[in-house]
Amino acid sequence: xxxxxxKQGGTNEEDIGGGxxxxxxxxxxxxxxEEETSPTKKLVSDxxxxxxxxxxxxxxxxxxxxxxxxxxxxxxxxxxxxxxxxGEILDRVQRAGSRNVSVLDLGCGKGGxxxxxxxxxxxxxxxxxxxxxxxxxxxxxxxxxxxxxxxNEKIFSAQFIASDCSKVDLGWTTLS
Ligand SMILES: C[S@@+](CC[C@H](N)C(=O)[O-])C[C@H]1O[C@@H](n2cnc3c(N)ncnc32)[C@H](O)[C@@H]1O
Numbered sequence: 144x145x146x147x148x149x150k151q152g153g154t155n156e157e158d159i160g161g162g163x164x165x166x167x168x169x170x171x172x173x174x175x176x177e178e179e180t181s182p183t184k185k186l187v188s189d190x191x192x193x194x195x196x197x198x199x200x201x202x203x204x205x206x207x208x209x210x211x212x213x214x215x216x217x218x219x220x221x222x223x224x225x226x227x228x229x230g231e232i233l234d235r236v237q238r239a240g241s242r243n244v245s246v247l248d249l250g251c252g253k254g255g256x257x258x259x260x261x262x263x264x265x266x267x268x269x270x271x272x273x274x275x276x277x278x279x280x281x282x283x284x285x286x287x288x289x290x291x292x293x294x295n296e297k298i299f300s301a302q303f304i305a306s307d308c309s310k311v312d313l314g315w316t317t318l319s
Pocket of ligand 1: 191194195198249250251252253254255256271272273274277306307308309310
């Protein structure tokens with residue numbers, strides 16, 4: 144209201160850069176201009192591309208090579224910890240009465256947690272990751288798991304999204 148009145152009065156402080164309103168707008172505008180050109184902003188906007196390209200070019204290696212990694216045991220521990228956490232939380236959710244549990248796995252990678260979700264007996268999963276190659280591998284892994292499963296076992300359904308989860312409104316993304 145105040146802003147509208149000021150504009151109607153013909154002394155649009157934004158235009159002349161004076162007064163509190165004008166100063167705020169001026170500062171905001173300057174920030175926007177600086178952000179567009181500053182190296183920091185460039186770094187930030189490149190960040191997603193770098194992350195995607197890093198994960199997209201990571202080679203799948205077998206257990207023998209993996210076991211030679213300096214962080215092999217730490218990775219195993221991390222995996223075990225995730226299994227426990229996933230198991231515990233799903234147990235709690237299911238005991239609270241939810242039968243059909245759906246999971247949104249942000250940063251799903253190549254699907255390293257698919258088996259954990261399977262063990263937890265979920266009904267549906269949406270796997271999202273910024274790295275397209277990883278999402279493809281995740282989907283392949285899921286299809287493989289489904290194909291190899293016993294006919295008695297009902298494997299959860301799945302959808303996949305290759306997107307930057309920090310920028311994209313996943314509700315509007317085309318799922319595949
Ligand atoms: C350490 S990996 C974990 C992968 C998987 N959750 C696992 O445990 O095997 C981190 C994952 O987060 C993804 N990621 C990082 N930033 C992201 C973003 N902004 N949006 C979506 N995925 C992102 C990476 O591409 C990578 O696959």
